[in-house]
Amino acid sequence: MRNAxxxxxxxxxxxxxxxxxxxxxxxxxxxxxxxxxxxxVAFMSLLVYAGASQFLAIEMILKGMIWFPIxxxxxxxxxxxxxMSSTISLYFNRNPLRKIGLLSAQxxxxxxxxxxxxxxxxxxxxxxxxxxQMTSHLAWISGSVGGAFFGPLIKSSEYGLPFSLPxxxxxxxxxxxxxxxxxxxMIVAGVFSLFFKWAFPGNWYILLAAxxxxxxxxMVELVVRKKEG
Amino acid sequence: xxxxxxxxxxxxAVVTFLPRFLPMALLTKWTIPRKIKLGLxxxxxxxxxxxxxxxxxxxxxxxxxxxxxxxxxxIPVFIFAWKVKSLWGSVILGMLIFWGLGFIL
Numbered sequence: 001m002r003n004a005x006x007x008x009x010x011x012x013x014x015x016x017x018x019x020x021x022x023x024x025x026x027x028x029x030x031x032x033x034x035x036x037x038x039x040x041v042a043f044m045s046l047l048v049y050a051g052a053s054q055f056l057a058i059e060m061i062l063k064g065m066i067w068f069p070i071x072x073x074x075x076x077x078x079x080x081x082x083x084m085s086s087t088i089s090l091y092f093n094r095n096p097l098r099k100i101g102l103l104s105a106q107x108x109x110x111x112x113x114x115x116x117x118x119x120x121x122x123x124x125x126x127x128x129x130x131x132x133q134m135t136s137h138l139a140w141i142s143g144s145v146g147g148a149f150f151g152p153l154i155k156s157s158e159y160g161l162p163f164s165l166p167x168x169x170x171x172x173x174x175x176x177x178x179x180x181x182x183x184x185x186m187i188v189a190g191v192f193s194l195f196f197k198w199a200f201p202g203n204w205y206i207l208l209a210a211x212x213x214x215x216x217x218x219m220v221e222l223v224v225r226k227k228e229g
Numbered sequence: 230x231x232x233x234x235x236x237x238x239x240x241x242a243v244v245t246f247l248p249r250f251l252p253m254a255l256l257t258k259w260t261i262p263r264k265i266k267l268g269l270x271x272x273x274x275x276x277x278x279x280x281x282x283x284x285x286x287x288x289x290x291x292x293x294x295x296x297x298x299x300x301x302x303x304i305p306v307f308i309f310a311w312k313v314k315s316l317w318g319s320v321i322l323g324m325l326i327f328w329g330l331g332f333i334l
Contacts, residue, residue: 019316019317022317023316023317023320026320036234037230039230040230040231040234040238043230043238044238044241047238047239047241047242048238048241048242048245049245050241050245052273052277053241053245054241056276056280057237057241059280061234061237066233067233067236067237067240070237070240070241071237071240071241071244072244073276074240074241074244074245075244075245075248076272076276077272077273077276078244078245078248078249079248079269079272080248080269080272080273081245081248081249082248082251082252082269083266083269084249085248085249085250085251085252085253086252086253088253089252089253092253097254100250100253100254101250101254103253104246104249104250104253104254105246105249105250107249158328159324159328160302160323160324160325160326160327160328160329160331161324162327163299163302163323163324163326163327163328164320164323164324166281166284166285166299166302166303166323167302167303167306167319167320167322167323167324167327168316168319168320169277169280169281169284170281170303170306170307170310170319170323171306171310171315171316171319171320172273172277172316173274173277173278173281174307174310174311174319175310175314175316176273176274176277177274177311181271182270182271182274185271185274185275185278186274186275186277186278187278188275189274189275189276189278189279189282190278190279190281190282191282192279193278193279193280193282193283194282194283194286194287194293197283197287197291198293205279205283206276206279206280207276209275209278209279210272210275210276210278210279211275213271213275213278213279214268214271214272214274214275215268217267217268217271217275218264218267218268218271221267222264222267
C-alpha cells in the first residue's frame with residue numbers, strides 16, 4: 001500500500017515535472033553565466049529548492065551583491081510558504097517530526113497546488129506527498145544540472161536570452177495578481193522601486209519598495225475593513 | 230566551492246526551510262496573526278514588481294528612462310501570462326519577441 005501511494009504521488013507530479021525541467025534548465029544556464037559551477041548549481045537546487053528566489057539570487061549575484069541582502073530577500077519571498085505549510089499541516093497531524101521535516105522541506109507553490117487539488121488523496125498519506133514532492137524536486141535538480149552543463153555552449157546576448165529572466169518574473173508577477181488589491185500593489189511597489197533605485201545607490205530598492213508597499217497595503221486594507229465594519 | 234557562494238546557498242536554504250517547516254512542526258493551534266497574514270499576501274507581488282519595473286525603466290548604467298526593447302517585450306508577455314497562465318510559454322514568447330525587436334529597434 002505504501003508503494004502504491006508513492007507511485008500515485010509520483011504520477012500526479014507529471015505536470016510539475018514538465019514545468020520544472022525547462023525552468024530548471026533556464027536556471028542552470030543563467031547560474032553558470034553568473035559564475036556558479038555545476039556543483040554549486042546542483043547544491044543550490046538540492047538545498048534551497050525555491051524557483052523564484054533562486055533566480056533572484058542569480059540576478060543579485062550578477063549585480064555583485066553579497067550574501068546578506070540575497071538571504072534577506074530570499075527570506076521575504078519565501079515567507080509565503082508559511083501559509084501553505086499551515087494549510088497542509090491540517091492533513092498530517094499524526095506524523096513523526098522527521099517525516100514532517102522532509103515533507104515540509106520540499107513544499108513548493110506547484111506541489112502545494114497539486115496536493116490541494118484533491119485533498120482526499122493526501123490526508124494522512126505522507127507517502128503520496130513524498131512521491132509527488134520527491135519527483136518534482138528530482139525534476140528541478142535534473143533540469144538545473146542539465147542547464148549548468150549546456151549553459152556555456154550558448155551565447156548570453158543571443159536569442160532573446162537577456163529577456164528570459166524578466167519574462168519569468170513578469171509571469172510570476174501575473175500569477176500573484178489574484179485581486180484588484182494585488183494589481184494596485186504591483187503599481188505602488190513598482191513606482192516605489194523606481195523612486196528608490198533612482199534616489200539611493202546600491203540594490204536595496206527591491207526590499208525597501210516591497211516592505212514599504214506591502215506595509216501600506218496592510219494598513220489600507222485594515223482601514224477599509226474597519227469602515228465596512 | 231567559493232566561500233561566498235556557500236554562504237549564499239546555506240543562508241538561502243535555512244531561511245527557506247524555516248517558514249516551510251515551522252507551521253507543519255508546530256501544527257495544532259498556532260494561527261498566523263491577521264496583520265502578518267495580510268502582509269504575506271502582498272509581499273510576493275511587491276517583490277516581483279520591484280524587480281520588474283526597474284528592468285523596464287532603467288538602462289544598464291542606472292539612468293532612468295523607458296527601455297523600448299524591454300517594455301515592448303514585457304507588455305505582450307504580461308497579457309499572455311494573464312490569459313494562458315503558462316510559465317514556460319511566457320518565457321519563450323518573451324525571448325522570441327525580445328529577439329525579434331532586436332532586429333527592428
